[in-house]
Amino acid sequence: MKIRNRRLSALAAVSLVASLALTACGSDSDGGSDGASGSGGGSTSVTFLPKNLGNPYFDTSSKGGKKAVEEFGGKFDEVGPDTPSPDAQVQFINTAAQQGVNALVVSANDPEAICDALNEARDAGTKVVTFDSDTNPECRDLFINQATAEGIAKVQVDLIADQVGDKGEVAILSAAANATNQNAWIDLMKKDLADNHPDIKLVDTVYGDDDDQTSFDKTAALLQSHPDLKGIISPTTVGIAAAARYLSTSDAKGKVALTGLGTPNQMREYVKDGTVTAFALWNPEDLGYLSAYAAKALADGTISGKEGDKFDAGDLGSFTVDADATVLLGDPYEFNADNIDDFDF
């Protein structure tokens, strides 16, 4: 009896091996063709490594990157983990180092944790460009900055001033009370309002903790405690969407202006129903496009990442490297009813 059992389990084992070997072969046939990634002479191989795959924001930036790489005749690849965790990202950085790709374009899940892996890749000859979310400066060759804090603050103040007729009470709906970037923007906005818009009065700053329900409730409370409120600025994508949802169903719709930083997909219906006239964010497609051109310039040796280096970025024109090896994409992009349907992220 035992002999038979053994024979059967051996049979099962063999069939398991066979079926797995077949799966392995199947996966090879479509991946094998692009095997010689980095070693190919002439064409520049650029690998995009977003925070995670399946994220519309990064789908859009990779779309821009792919367009740029196709324009200069390089080889484009997009890899990434399914959840935005630094350890999963490290595996893909290691893989890029093994493949010897010419350039790696990364949005970092952690400024420190992926540092060593990036430096190992750079030692192996890969140029590293960060975009969207930077690492420590010593771990990359170039950072493509989507917008400066001043630019972000200014565009929101300009938008709200325009929408409330440059006078009246406004309030800010922020994320968490200790969010560094939010607070930096709010300080700059306060300064800008005081200097350039004396008739606009900032009456309150509330914190929705980047939580949809909290932001929704805080918006309701704002409107109750400040009946003369003319406008709300929400420099966070969660906040602006929640505030727009509240406003669109309340009496204040159309009377209280709302602007801030949002994504087109979240804001589309509120722009179309008139709750929101215009809001701002950078254009991730341009960000990916510029990052790819910067990666090419680094890989070709056109630039080294030092201040004052100039390179050409296709349709976007010419860019100059600023201090700390950063390149600024430009002013934030303004989304309104006319252009919102051009975007899907």
Next chain:
Amino acid sequence: MSTTTLDRPDRATRTYPAYSTPLWRRVLLTREFAVIALLVAVIFYSNNNVPAFDGPLTFYYLFLDIAPILLIALPMTLVIITGEIDLSVASVVGLSSVLVGQLHADHGLSIPVAGLIAILVGALCGAFNGFLVAYVGLPSLAVTIGTLALYRGIAQGLLGTKAVTDFPEKWTDLAKERITEGSSYPMILIPFLVLLVLFVWLLHFSNFGRGVYEIGLNDEAAHFSGVNVERTKFLLFVMAGAVSAFAGIYFTLRFGSARGDNANGMELQVIAAVLLGGVSIFGGRGALHGVVAGVVLIGVISSAMRLQGETVNVINIVIGTLLVLSVISTSLVGWARQLWARRGRAGGPPSSETGQHRPAVAASESTNER
């Protein structure tokens, strides 16, 4: 333990050979060796077909990546063989990571001291699981789903969304150092090998280990044959906690970053590798060489597929399929055995039923012994 003091009654009177098959068949024709053979096949295939796989970095990175899974898989194997499960291991990794980071950065403790405290806390976490499972008698699935959230919650509560990244280079370099200059084997393999030897001895060559299998087959029977079921289970959970905490320290130092969400979801990778390695989820069956091969196999497949530019989704699909196939294969073998037994009943020896009723046999054996 008392089981050893009992003489096996058949030792003197046995009239049939101790084993029905020769040693090489018993060793080679097993689930474990199927996994090892597959591993060798995949490595061989990748070496010849995957560009850059034969490069010097492949196995170095591979071992760095799978080291935490290798470590945690050791106690997890024992836990699963007893028929229990520990889903909280990855949360303990996260908690220990946060503790090392905070104790080092905020309280100025050196890495070894902070690490020791983290391992103690890990053992404590395991002890809490073990107490609820072994002594209170709650199902481990429910208990450890609860502590999965609990320990992760504590980790994230302690550190918030921040990350501690301020570690001495000496230690972060050690986590990535190679055993000898230029070799593919990172330093972390040394503590792993030490633990491996320990766990192999514990599971396969000690009375404690026999008890682990007995509990997995039938814990009532194990109890009556003198195995301290509660203590065994309790100790296994403590080990799982302590080893997970050690893996957490390694994880922290390797990435130089202590975060509350470190190793999120790793428990599933560990359990997947253990099951792939031939351990039965129902308990009572499995061996460590299969598990180690299972962990390395998953690592090699992901590494090779990443090198070919596959996205993580495709990699997950392949590994998921692999896992399902390996689980199905067990059922298929069982089904085929039954079919075989039915067909061969007429000519089979009277003991032919024993293969399918091992718990019952264990029970009757233990009653015989008393």
